[in-house]
Amino acid sequence: MRNESQTQRSLSEVWTTRDLLPKGRLEAFSDGVLAIVITILVLELKVPGLSEDKHLAQALGHEWRSFAGYLISFVFVGGVWIAHANATRLIKLGDQILYRLVLLQLFFVSLLPYMTSLMTAHLGVNGQRIAVPLYGLDLLLASVMLNIVIRYLGENRELVIDEIADEELHEIAHQRRSTLTLLAIATALAVVLPSVAVALYLLATIGFVIAPLQLARRRRRARARRVSPAP
Amino acid sequence: MRNESQTQRSLSEVWTTRDLLPKGRLEAFSDGVLAIVITILVLELKVPGLSEDKHLAQALGHEWRSFAGYLISFVFVGGVWIAHANATRLIKLGDQILYRLVLLQLFFVSLLPYMTSLMTAHLGVNGQRIAVPLYGLDLLLASVMLNIVIRYLGENRELVIDEIADEELHEIAHQRRSTLTLLAIATALAVVLPSVAVALYLLATIGFVIAPLQLARRRRRARARRVSPAP
Amino acid sequence: MRNESQTQRSLSEVWTTRDLLPKGRLEAFSDGVLAIVITILVLELKVPGLSEDKHLAQALGHEWRSFAGYLISFVFVGGVWIAHANATRLIKLGDQILYRLVLLQLFFVSLLPYMTSLMTAHLGVNGQRIAVPLYGLDLLLASVMLNIVIRYLGENRELVIDEIADEELHEIAHQRRSTLTLLAIATALAVVLPSVAVALYLLATIGFVIAPLQLARRRRRARARRVSPAP
Amino acid sequence: MRNESQTQRSLSEVWTTRDLLPKGRLEAFSDGVLAIVITILVLELKVPGLSEDKHLAQALGHEWRSFAGYLISFVFVGGVWIAHANATRLIKLGDQILYRLVLLQLFFVSLLPYMTSLMTAHLGVNGQRIAVPLYGLDLLLASVMLNIVIRYLGENRELVIDEIADEELHEIAHQRRSTLTLLAIATALAVVLPSVAVALYLLATIGFVIAPLQLARRRRRARARRVSPAP
Numbered sequence: 001m002r003n004e005s006q007t008q009r010s011l012s013e014v015w016t017t018r019d020l021l022p023k024g025r026l027e028a029f030s031d032g033v034l035a036i037v038i039t040i041l042v043l044e045l046k047v048p049g050l051s052e053d054k055h056l057a058q059a060l061g062h063e064w065r066s067f068a069g070y071l072i073s074f075v076f077v078g079g080v081w082i083a084h085a086n087a088t089r090l091i092k093l094g095d096q097i098l099y100r101l102v103l104l105q106l107f108f109v110s111l112l113p114y115m116t117s118l119m120t121a122h123l124g125v126n127g128q129r130i131a132v133p134l135y136g137l138d139l140l141l142a143s144v145m146l147n148i149v150i151r152y153l154g155e156n157r158e159l160v161i162d163e164i165a166d167e168e169l170h171e172i173a174h175q176r177r178s179t180l181t182l183l184a185i186a187t188a189l190a191v192v193l194p195s196v197a198v199a200l201y202l203l204a205t206i207g208f209v210i211a212p213l214q215l216a217r218r219r220r221r222a223r224a225r226r227v228s229p230a231p
Numbered sequence: 232m233r234n235e236s237q238t239q240r241s242l243s244e245v246w247t248t249r250d251l252l253p254k255g256r257l258e259a260f261s262d263g264v265l266a267i268v269i270t271i272l273v274l275e276l277k278v279p280g281l282s283e284d285k286h287l288a289q290a291l292g293h294e295w296r297s298f299a300g301y302l303i304s305f306v307f308v309g310g311v312w313i314a315h316a317n318a319t320r321l322i323k324l325g326d327q328i329l330y331r332l333v334l335l336q337l338f339f340v341s342l343l344p345y346m347t348s349l350m351t352a353h354l355g356v357n358g359q360r361i362a363v364p365l366y367g368l369d370l371l372l373a374s375v376m377l378n379i380v381i382r383y384l385g386e387n388r389e390l391v392i393d394e395i396a397d398e399e400l401h402e403i404a405h406q407r408r409s410t411l412t413l414l415a416i417a418t419a420l421a422v423v424l425p426s427v428a429v430a431l432y433l434l435a436t437i438g439f440v441i442a443p444l445q446l447a448r449r450r451r452r453a454r455a456r457r458v459s460p461a462p
Numbered sequence: 463m464r465n466e467s468q469t470q471r472s473l474s475e476v477w478t479t480r481d482l483l484p485k486g487r488l489e490a491f492s493d494g495v496l497a498i499v500i501t502i503l504v505l506e507l508k509v510p511g512l513s514e515d516k517h518l519a520q521a522l523g524h525e526w527r528s529f530a531g532y533l534i535s536f537v538f539v540g541g542v543w544i545a546h547a548n549a550t551r552l553i554k555l556g557d558q559i560l561y562r563l564v565l566l567q568l569f570f571v572s573l574l575p576y577m578t579s580l581m582t583a584h585l586g587v588n589g590q591r592i593a594v595p596l597y598g599l600d601l602l603l604a605s606v607m608l609n610i611v612i613r614y615l616g617e618n619r620e621l622v623i624d625e626i627a628d629e630e631l632h633e634i635a636h637q638r639r640s641t642l643t644l645l646a647i648a649t650a651l652a653v654v655l656p657s658v659a660v661a662l663y664l665l666a667t668i669g670f671v672i673a674p675l676q677l678a679r680r681r682r683r684a685r686a687r688r689v690s691p692a693p
Numbered sequence: 694m695r696n697e698s699q700t701q702r703s704l705s706e707v708w709t710t711r712d713l714l715p716k717g718r719l720e721a722f723s724d725g726v727l728a729i730v731i732t733i734l735v736l737e738l739k740v741p742g743l744s745e746d747k748h749l750a751q752a753l754g755h756e757w758r759s760f761a762g763y764l765i766s767f768v769f770v771g772g773v774w775i776a777h778a779n780a781t782r783l784i785k786l787g788d789q790i791l792y793r794l795v796l797l798q799l800f801f802v803s804l805l806p807y808m809t810s811l812m813t814a815h816l817g818v819n820g821q822r823i824a825v826p827l828y829g830l831d832l833l834l835a836s837v838m839l840n841i842v843i844r845y846l847g848e849n850r851e852l853v854i855d856e857i858a859d860e861e862l863h864e865i866a867h868q869r870r871s872t873l874t875l876l877a878i879a880t881a882l883a884v885v886l887p888s889v890a891v892a893l894y895l896l897a898t899i900g901f902v903i904a905p906l907q908l909a910r911r912r913r914r915a916r917a918r919r920v921s922p923a924p
Contacts, residue, residue, distance in 0.1 A: 012321050012396035017454050019447030025258060025316040027718060032266030035725030039733065039803050040270065047810040048820075056820035074803070078796040085718040085792065090705050096447045099316065100440065103309040110270050110305070117278040127279075127287035165705035209793065216712035216789045223710050243552050243627035248685050250678035256489060256547040263497030271501065327678045330547065331671065334540040341501050341536070348509040358510075358518035474783050474858035479916050481909030487720060487778040494728030502732065558909045561778065562902065565771040572732050572767070579740040589741075589749035 018158065021094040026102060030084055033106045037113060038077040041070055044117045069120035069135075072202050073112050076139060079208035080109060080146060086172060086212060087150045090165040098159065101149045108142035123194065132194035136187030136201060143180055143208070147173050175215055179207035249389065252325040257333060261315055264337045268344060269308040272301055275348045300351035300366075303433050304343050307370060310439035311340060311377060317403060317443060318381045321396040329390065332380045339373035354425065363425035367418030367432060374411055374439070378404050406446055410438035480620065483556040488564060492546055495568045499575060500539040503532055506579045531582035531597075534664050535574050538601060541670035542571060542608060548634060548674060549612045552627040560621065563611045570604035585656065594656035598649030598663060605642055605670070609635050637677055641669035711851065714787040719795060723777055726799045730806060731770040734763055737810045762813035762828075765895050766805050769832060772901035773802060773839060779865060779905060780843045783858040791852065794842045801835035816887065825887040829880030829894060836873055836901070840866050868908055872900035 014020070045066050048059035119135040122128050153159055154169030186200035245251070276297050279290035350366040353359050384390055385400030417431035476482070507528050510521035581597040584590050615621055616631030648662035707713070738759050741752035812828040815821050846852055847862030879893035 010393045010395050012391070012393050012399055015320055016399050017450050019451060020320075021313075021316050022320045025262060025312075025319075028259060028262040028721060029266050029312055029316075031718060031721040031725055032262055033270050035722050036267055036270040036729055038799075039726050039729040040274070042803055042807045043274070043733070043736070045807045047807065047814055050814065050818065053815055053818045053820040056815060056823045060823075074800060078800075081718075081722055082714075082789075082792050082796070085714050088718075089708055089713075089715050096313075096444050099313050100444065103313070103440075106269075107305060107309075110273055114273045114276045114278065121278055121281065122284055122287060125281065125284045127284040130287045130291075160705070162703045162705050164703050168705055168709050209796075213789050213793065219710055220712060241624045241626050243622070243624050243630055246551055247630050248681050250682060251551075252544075252547050253551045256493060256543075256550075259490060259493040260497050260543055263493055264501050267498055267501040271505070274505070327544075327675050330544050331675065334544070334671075337500075338536060338540075341504055345504045345507045345509065352509055352511065353515055353518060356512065356515045358515040361518045361522075472855045472857050474853070474855050474861055477782055478861050479912050481913060482782075483775075483778050484782045487724060487774075487781075490721060490724040491728050491774055494724055495732050498729055498732040502736070505736070558775075558906050561775050562906065565775070565902075568731075569767060569771075572735055576735045576738045576740065583740055583743065584746055584749060587743065587746045589746040592749045592753075 019096045020158075021096060021099055023088065023091060023094050026094045026099060027084075027088055030102060030106065031081070033110060034077055034081045034084070037109055038074055038081075041073050041077075041113055041116060044113055044120075045070060065120040065123045068198065068202070069116045069123075072198070072205055073116045075202070075209060076142075076205040077109060077112065079205055080142065082209065082212065083146060083150070083172070083176070087153055087169060090161055090168055091153055091159045092161050093159050095156070095159060098149070098152060098156075101145065101152055105142060105145035105149055108138055108145060111138050112142075119198075123198065128194040129191055132197050133187055133190040136183065136190050136197060139201060139205070140180075140183050140187050143176070143183055147176055147180065150176075172212075175211060176208070179204050179211060182207065250327045251389075252327060252330055254319065254322055254325050257325045257330060258315075258319055261333060261337065262312070264341060265308055265312045265315070268340055269305055269312075272304050272308075272344055272347060275344055275351075276301060296351040296354045299429065299433070300347045300354075303429070303436055304347045306433070306440055307373075307436040308340060308343065310436060311373065313440065313443065314377060314381070314403070314407070318384055318400060321392055321399055322384055322390045323392050324390050326387070326390060329380070329383060329387075332376065332383055336373060336376035336380055339369055339376060342369050343373075350429075354429065359425040360422055363428050364418055364421040367414065367421050367428060370432060370436070371411075371414050371418050374407070374414055378407055378411065381407075403443070406442060407439070410435050410442060413438065481558045482620075483558060483561055485550065485553055485556050488556045488561060489546075489550055492564060492568065493543070495572060496539055496543045496546070499571055500536055500543075503535050503539075503575055503578060506575055506582075507532060527582040527585045530660065530664070531578045531585075534660070534667055535578045537664070537671055538604075538667040539571060539574065541667060542604065544671065544674065545608060545612070545634070545638070549615055549631060552623055552630055553615055553621045554623050555621050557618070557621060560611070560614060560618075563607065563614055567604060567607035567611055570600055570607060573600050574604075581660075585660065590656040591653055594659050595649055595652040598645065598652050598659060601663060601667070602642075602645050602649050605638070605645055609638055609642065612638075634674070637673060638670070641666050641673060644669065712789045713851075714789060714792055716781065716784055716787050719787045719792060720777075720781055723795060723799065724774070726803060727770055727774045727777070730802055731767055731774075734766050734770075734806055734809060737806055737813075738763060758813040758816045761891065761895070762809040762816075765891070765898055766809045768895070768902060769835075769898040770802060770805065772898055773835065775902065775905065776839060776843070776865070776869070780846055780862060783854055783861055784846055784852045785854050786852050788849070788852060791842070791845060791849075794838065794845055798835060798838035798842055801831055801838060804831050805835075812891075816891065821887040822884055825890050826880055826883040829876065829883050829890060832894060832898070833873075833876050833880050836869070836876055840869055840873065843869075865905070868904060869901070872897050872904060875900065 046063060048056060048063070052059035115135045115138045119128075119131045122131040150169055150173040154166040154173065157163070157166060160166055160169070182200060183204040186197045186204060189200065190197035277294060279287060279294070283290035346366045346369045350359075350362045353362040381400055381404040385397040385404065388394070388397060391397055391400070413431060414435040417428045417435060420431065421428035508525060510518060510525070514521035577597045577600045581590075581593045584593040612631055612635040616628040616635065619625070619628060622628055622631070644662060645666040648659045648666060651662065652659035739756060741749060741756070745752035808828045808831045812821075812824045815824040843862055843866040847859040847866065850856070850859060853859055853862070875893060876897040879890045879897060882893065883890035
């Protein structure tokens with residue numbers, strides 16, 4: 001009887017009563033914001049002026065903090081992009097709540113250019129005990145929100161492409177936990193040991209990018225073994 | 232007989248005589264502009280320099296106006312994006328007029344980074360009686376234009392996906408009216424009470440984001456009740 | 463016999479021997495560049511600082527040149543976007559030459575934020591006899607390149623969706639000619655009468671946006687008359 | 694037997710066990726980053742202020758280094774975009790490794806606005822022996838990574854659209870080699886002859902854009918000859 005009433009309903013009624021939203025615009029807007037953030041990070045790097053021309057190599061060396069901050073933020077946003085694509089390939093639709101969760105996630109990502117500048121401007125001086133934890137907190141909140149997005153997808157069977165996609169999504173969220181913990185520790189540590197925290201930020205963001213690769217490799221091997229069981 | 236003549240006409244003839252335009256590019260360009268505006272808002276936030284390093288927490292506190300303006304504008308653009316997706320999921324095509332209405336709507340959204348800076352730079356000093364109403368006016372015009380876009384879609388049956396989508400679109404436009412009224416009041420009030428107006432701006436923009444969620448929840452409950460009528 | 467050999471060829475062979483390229487990326491990249499240019503124009507507007515707080519309305523009035531330049535450039539880029547969508551809806555594929563023509567077209571559009579700043583900074587003073595013609599030249603070259611793109615599409619039947627799309631494309635290119643002429647005259651005039659030229663730039667860019675609308679209306683009326691011939 | 698087990702597997706299982714990722718987001722994110730880089734290059738061009746109004750033409754002439762740098766970078770990013778579209782039209786899917794290779798490729802492209810400013814600020818003075826090679830190195834690494842991406846696609850038959858697409862991809866990568874060599878020579882030369890190197894950079898980037906066009910023309914002629922063998 002339920003199926004019957006559904007065929008009677010029009011397409012737009014299905015969209016609205018189930019409060020669904022297209023997957024396409026969620027991806028387009030996310031890709032847009034991520035692409036812009038990752039690209040405008042470069043605007044925060046200071047080009048040494050003519051007064052520093054004589055010792056340009058040295059002047060560039062002095063900017064190592066900016067380059068380090070740029071690198072961490074770039075790798076982080078890249079990792080968010082890949083994780084995003086990894087999750088949304090398993091869904092066929094979005095809904096009202098998902099759009100808002102993604103918006104909140106992008107809020108913390110959008111703050112990154114500011115937080116990066118703040119951290120690199122005060123790294124090595126007194127303000128680092130405030131700036132470095134704030135930067136870490138932003139990375140952490142963006143990461144936690146991403147996991148919330150992924151878990152939300154896994155818990156809403158109406159949105160995913162088939163009946164086992166939810167398991168995959170939970171696995172993706174689960175697999176991110178160790179790097180999330182590392183990021184949380186680094187952020188807490190940043191209050192007392194800012195330089196160590198920055199190193200750990202880099203480690204954690206690289207972890208976000210590398211970990212899914214290792215998972216994929218392990219799976220491919222498992223598959224290869226299943227196809228040809230005996231050596 | 233009318234259907235017959237239509238099959239004789241070529242596809243490009245249908246496009247041009249009916250002055251239709253693709254839905255895809257309307258969404259792509261809108262998503263692009265919205266994603267860029269929401270992301271470059273951050274460029275207006277001032278990073279405290281080394282001279283403020285000793286009292287960084289205090290210096291950041293001094294910037295609360297910028298953060299408040301950033302937050303309002305971010306939430307507003309996010310709300311526009313969701314409302315946009317909410318409306319265009321119900322259409323299958325655009326037309327020449329729609330493209331121009333959307334362009335005008337994006338014009339007011341594009342002014343936001345400037346208006347935000349203008350407001351936060353003069354909040355608390357003499358100029359706020361000009362800057363705060365101007366900011367509110369920009370929010371208001373962007374919101375009104377969005378409603379005009381949604382109403383236009385609802386009135387052009389050729390563009391929507393089916394015969395009841397127009398009702399949904401009118402409901403979306405209607406539901407936005409109370410927050411629109413709040414925004415209009417806040418803008419008028421800004422001339423005499425700028426600080427109160429800023430608080431109301433935040434309220435109205437959050438309203439734009441939250442309201443469709445409540446509507447969706449109410450509908451889902453109504454649907455649940457219909458499926459299982461007796462407790 | 464020719465069809466036969468074609469079915470034997472693989473899909474990628476068709477792509478490469480006919481040197482075709484996807485339509486989607488042409489649109490995505492164009493929409494991206496146009497959306498970014500139209501949005502970063504706002505970064506060139508100067509927010510009056512605290513020193514001008516006492517006379518904020520006056521200070522904003524002083525910036526009228528920047529606002530005028532912003533408006534012209536915004537309307538122009540919006541017009542390019544609509545004309546672009548108007549043309550590419552009639553094609554199904556791109557090719558190697560088309561991509562390069564579009565790239566050159568986007569080059570002149572990308573220069574707009576710089577040219578706008580240059581013009582508005584020197585409008586009313588000595589340098590306007592150089593800055594205003596340069597700005598007009600940029601508008602003109604971007605417009606001419608757009609017409610070349612549209613004509614190229616009309617002349618390559620392999621790329622368009624059906625056998626009469628090429629006529630439509632020629633009509634679109636043709637219809638743009640009067641505003642192109644106006645822009646050319648304004649640019650030439652800018653050397654001797656910069657202020658008049660700026661007014662004509664605004665007129666021409668608005669013309670680019672409005673003209674297709676009038677064409678569409680005329681067509682719709684013609685169609686209505688054909689469907690119901692007697693009143 | 695292998696096909697059988699595959700039909701039993703669900704769609705999401707295929708996605709994850711084969712570690713595949715959608716092609717769409719790879720293109721959308723790449724187009725986004727490329728569109729932003731190519732557009733924000735213009736923000737690095739300095740508009741002569743009112744103090745230079747009297748001699749505006751001269752002041753603009755003084756900026757020739759910036760314009761030259763802008764041109765090289767614009768042409769380079771445009772060439773990357775076309776090469777990208779040229780390669781991804783031949784694939785139907787991405788995978789975990791491909792996403793990371795593309796991300797690394799975009800890293801070097803994203804550095805371009807900074808590197809362009811660095812080079813043009815120090816061209817003609819002492820620092821050019823550091824700035825010009827660094828710029829060339831960035832172009833070179835971005836180009837080499839692009840070739841690695843194209844080769845990776847050619848070596849993963851699961852990702853391409855049919856059985857001969859891999860040959861085409863190898864040919865595209867191969868055809869890029871001569872301009873890559875030119876770029877490598879220019880970068881090495883930049884340490885001793887910076888000005889000559891800049892001229893060669895321009896030559897190489899134009900080569901990247903023009904070369905595929907010549908290849909396409911040669912192919913079209915070959916096809917024409919095959920269709921009508923005797924004159």
